[in-house]
Amino acid sequence: MTTKIDSLSQALHLLQVVADNPCTGLSELSRLSGLNKSRAYRMLCTLAEHHFVIQNDDSSYQLGHQLLTLGHIAKSQSNWLNIAESIIEPLVTEFNENLQIRIRENLEIVQVWRRVSSQPLQVRSEAGNRRPLGAGAAGKILLAFASASTQDKFFSNLSAEQTLLLQDKIQQIQHQGFYVSNGDLTEGVCAVAIPLYDAQKQCIACLSLSAPISRMPQERIQLILNRLVAARDTLFIRLGGIPI
Incomplete structure (x- = not known):
């Protein structure tokens, strides 16, 4: 017996389509969601x-203010x-x-969570955006420190050659505890990424800083890495972790 409610699943999928395509009309939302126009x-x-979406004056749709409220509540519950x-x-x-x-x-x-640079030349990043696990610096960090079962599931979708290449990189990340990418996901962008740990030293997230490569000489990368690690260690202690 399934516990899935198809209509609710479709509505949530449609809501995600609106989020990914703001100010889009009914016909296009119908096409993108795979739902017929009437539904x-x-x-x-x-x-x-229920204020989860808003219909604009031009009949297009965008996310509603209720999601802001829920977002603030969710954040307050994420201690x-x-x-x-x-x-x-x-x-x-x-x-x-x-x-x-x-x-x-x-x-x-x-x-x-994100904070955006105020400099004229900056890296574009959409709040709440999703990427495949393994993509970019953060994706590789979260893959490297995921459970063995998650890694097995991830690698089962890759070819033997892709698996071998990525596993070597993952082992390197596990050994050094960080990853610096140069144009992995976006050409001309450098990212420095590290895992964040809970009190049991389990990876709960990835913290990363990204910037144009032109602003990331090696000395600055090292300084950034040092600061990120210091912040991570402070968080670990604040969450109840015991330094070794």
Whole structure:
């Protein structure tokens, strides 16, 4: 017996489509979601009634304010994230580069916190964006420190050659405890990423800083890495971890 409610699953999928395609009309949302136009319209009306979406004057749709409320509530319930934010904020001022925290959800990673550089040349990053596990610096960190069963599931989707190449990199990340990427995901972008740990020394997230390669000489990368690690160690202790 299945516990899945198909209509709810479809509505949540439609909500994600709206999130990924803001200010989009009914016909296109219907096409992107795979729902027929009539069903998509009824679901959008229901979502709008509960303020999860808003219909604009031009009849396009975007996310509603109820999601902001739920987001704030979810954040307040994520105690470790609130603590991490207070520890990491000074790094935003010090470096004025993009800082992100990402977590793993199954075989994807999702951005749950970010601060954006105020410099004219900056790396674009959408709040709440999702990527495949293993993609970019954060994706490799979260793969490297995932459980063996998660890694097995991930590698089962790759060819033998892809698996061999990525496993070598994953082992290197596990050994050194960080990863520095240069154009892995986006050309011209450098990212420094480290795992964040809970009190049991289990990886709960990835903290990363990204910037144009032109602003990332080796000395600055090392300084950034040192600061990220110091912040991570402070978080570990604040969460109840005992330093070795």
